[in-house]
Amino acid sequence: MLNQNGRTAKLPDGPIVITGGAGMIGSMVAWHLNDACDRDDLIIVDHLQHSDQWQNLCRRRYSDYLDRDQLFPWLQSGVKPGAVIHMGAISATTERDVNLLMQYNFKYSQALWQWCARNEVPFLYASSAATYGDGAHGYDDNVFDPLRPLNEYGYSKHLFDLWVLRQVAQRVTPPHWCGFKFFNVYGPNEYHKQDMASMTWHCFRQIRDTGKIRLFRSARADYADGMQLRDFIYVKDAVDVVAHFLAHRHTSGIFNVGTGKARTFRDLALAVTHCQERDPAIEWIDMPAGLHGRYQYFTQASLAKLRDAGYTAPFRSLEDGVADYVRHYLTHPDPYC
Template sequence: MIIVTGGAGFIGSCMVRTLNDVGYNDIIIVDNISETDKWMNMRNKRYIDYVHKSKLLHKLPAFQNVEAIIHMGAQSATTERNFDYLWENNLEYTKALWRYCAKKQISFIYASSAATYGDGSLGFDDNMDIDQLRPLNGYGYSKQLFDQWVKHQSQEFPAQFVGLKFFNVYGPNEYFKGSMASMIFHGFRQIQETGKVKLYKSCNPNYADGGQLRDFVYVKDICSVIMWLLQHRDVSGLFNVGTGRAQSFAELVTATFHALHLEPQIDYIDMPEKLRNKYQYYTKAEMDKLYATGYPYHFVDLETGVCDYVQNHLVKDFLIY
């Protein structure tokens, strides 16, 4: 049995699909669906039970033959202001799952975040001392706190423990993330509605409008990494997961238009004042550490990933275009 927290969410539901595709159906999905439409991400998946996240810790002792916990569940909004909630949800809850995996000596694979790197002034090297990092928001700090807790562990270790610092993930099943969904999803909907896409103007003279750079990584590549880790349980550590390439939002949106066989039409708008002091202009994952483990696959380029996402998922899932 594999437990996938956040299993009705974006990355978690894609991971359930990946497990199903290799014939694995003995899965417990954990989430907090409430009145959202995330249940739609579960409709075509095979699993044995759904457990609300508030009941998981109570039910864990009764589960038999748990092989691994893939912990993708978290409060992932970078705009979340309730730090007490972030502390309990992203730190203390994750500690409890770690302790269970340590007691049972099973694999624990969890989502860290590239948001731990803050403004990027220290770089994006997953070999650096994580105690030096200064995240820009409460979400990033809550993720750093758990990474630090793991670093300073001296006794309790699962048989395998892996933290994954995801960079800018895009792909199918992000449809219910609201403002936190990728610019590809939002751009696709804007193209449907207006024929144009709005991007923020740059407030940094070193970057042109639309020239802000991110490491955009396709969710299917994320799932490939996790699946490989499940098959190589001798690998533990904290790893970046990105393409190792920094590309602009203008390139991203242009790829979205091209996937629809349209010429790009981009309007640049002022960045909200509240974002200007916390905005990252550049991210790029250093990937040597993951590849040094023997990970054999390369990440798809932005154009290929966007084309697959738009043509094989967005157009089919949102047929009003």
């Protein structure tokens, strides 16, 4: 593949393991490696629990599929992968089973990190902007200790970030490693996520089926209805970042993956309706009681660390990302990438 200066950047030799490879981001990482890098020596690891999730793999080229419980026996068989891209996790922000989150978002991730450190295999993993909580300490990816996530999912991701930093301080690391604090990712192959799918997907379906988009009323006086702000990033841009660091192994660290520009939910609704050539009819609904005190009213990635690490590519605007998603996927009979 070519780097952003037009020079060749070499991907690791050996098979590339992608955990969560049938999920939204994982399957799109596989898409990028197939189409942009002509790599099909991929080991897809997942634990399929949704009836349609297999469709995320239908157009992918890969050499093997493993259930998440088969991964460690495979690793111990003597095969040395070129890299492990760990996108697998329980990603529902509404998950309340802390033991389950600890098992798969923390302990499983620890075990993979330790294996990669012992065997000198690059390790890239998914963190989350949910680690930032209510944003009281900003969205700087150099700040960790004072953060207080708003939900159990965010805490499980934050806990692993903190553990990684302790491993770094003790110099117990893979030869190259990166964590990615993904902000609000939307785009193809998220359909199995249902309630946890992006607001872009929900807005599209609502305007198509009912002629209206339902948005939460604000419960804070400093935010008008629909003016809650999020950093929405198109999934194709998110996986470009992952692929860049997979090929450029001179810099390790934990990086924000967002556009650096917060946009309102009203902006999102208008972008979706524009692509469907519909009038922007919005119905305001009360926020569910379970989200009070757990809802982020503002997120915006600081990109200074990412840019300093050499990632200089621009990110799509909300309007451009939504247009590609709606026109090339959501309005097609087969919406899978």
